[in-house]
Amino acid sequence: MGRSPCCEKAHTNKGAWTKEEDERLVAYIKAHGEGCWRSLPKAAGLLRCGKSCRLRWINYLRPDLKRGNFTEEEDELIIKLHSLLGNKWSLIAGRLPGRTDNEIKNYWNTHIKRKLLSRGLDPHTHRPLNSPTFASTPEQQQQQQQQQSEPSTAPTTAAAAAAATVDDDEKHRYLDLNLDLSISLPHYSPEESPSSSAEPLSTTVATTATIGVAAAAYTKAICLCYNLGFENEQCRCQNIQNPHAFRYIRALEEEKVID
Template sequence: MGRAPCCSKVGLHRGPWTTREDALLIKYIEAHGEGQWRSMPKKAGLLRCGKSCRLRWMNYLRPDIKRGNITPEEDDLIIRLHALLGNRWSLIAGRLPGRTDNEIKNYWNTHLSKKLRSQGTDPNTHKKLSESELEKLAKNCNRKRCKHTKRCMKTRKLEGDEVIVDRITKIHLPKPVRVKPVISMTRNYSNTSLETNNLSLHTTSASYRLSTDESEDNIILNMPSWLDNNVSLETNNGVDDDDHLMMMTIGSSSGRDQDEVVTVQDNNNQQLEKLYEEYLQLIKVDHDHDHDHYHDGDVDDGEAELDSFTESFLI
């Protein structure tokens, strides 16, 4: 017999969270803080498993979560960290501020593993794929309704050992940016006066809550810059009146300020590079330490290096 489930599943809500449930969870955590997940749902008035609450908070509702597409720089860092750490998503996420392990894991499985494979690299070992494996990949890509040819790749050609692939980048609607929790706000927006406790950002596939600050500037400044000219607000009749929720919808991704974007990307790039340099430094220190410690030579250097390196994250 395995251990008992974390909570009785009988009568509990499952599946996607509603805006009302989100509101209850946020409200409770704002008042009482995180922790005590088991008892939290009852106290917060939620018909959810404590684990589900924790997951929702950690992966979605936390105010410090960074939203929007993963940048090429983050892409690169994730790949390099994965080569060092393997599927230790929480460790990888820990070095990407504002990103969650779940998000990175999903991104790896849906994008990066394919990207590496298409570049002729085994995503598990980060080593070059063998000739036979490359041929197999090429065969698969020539099949009718192949996922790769269908959406991900525009062209694919072999040049010696290198596989060059031009990917069609799919642009996702960004997840909302959370500013900080606030109780109320009054806003003039598109000639509409709004009074609300919360804002919800709706995309085509899901609805999200957006906590807001008191000043309108704060909303705009913390949202992706290219969204600024494409935001509109409307009242939401589908949500409990008690919540006084408003819907925020976003338009197409036009109107972005290129100069500002470049500046932000440069800063991110520098930050990520700095983080990676820190890792390399850690590896070096640990490597030297291992050599001092195990100079008899009865320890596998590669293993010792990686293990001490990863250990450093666990402290």
């Protein structure tokens, strides 16, 4: 048993794309837009499976791709984001305009891993290779990785554990980042009861690793639509009264403020 194949493999091309195939795909998407990947190959006259078309478009043909070498700033941003998010390449790519998850993943595996090792840092944990808390067994490594990358549903406990593992250097290094992406119920510190907070109740989405860092300075939550630039269009997050509504904590755009 097993799932049915996404396409009829006997009649599909594999391997490198030809110029003609690229042109067909671009022309079709320009005319009809993205989506319906399963039916796209047939409609566009391509002997490819839908997944292959999607990958080709997203990773190579999209007009907004930056291409070219990564800058030093991008390097450092990727390292910071990876230390907070783990191997969530699509999330990392979301913070790097014009870069794809595949591109970043490859770049990480070929360049940045080596860069971190040359700095004496473990690429998985971002901690010094000779650190006493460095996980030496696969089980420990898995545990550490889970603590770093796993979205938490209980920030008060998981965040405390994660925060305890963040040393002072890291705290200072990543103060400018707040990418809290775990979904959880609202949490208030004893000094900050819901009634005293000016913020509407909202469920924040947060990386557990940053909670300890960001806890001192309460971060204003904004919606994902805002981050994507749709805040003035279909976004209704500003009107959400539901205490269980999901919102993303503002990240990176320090200079942008909405109220």
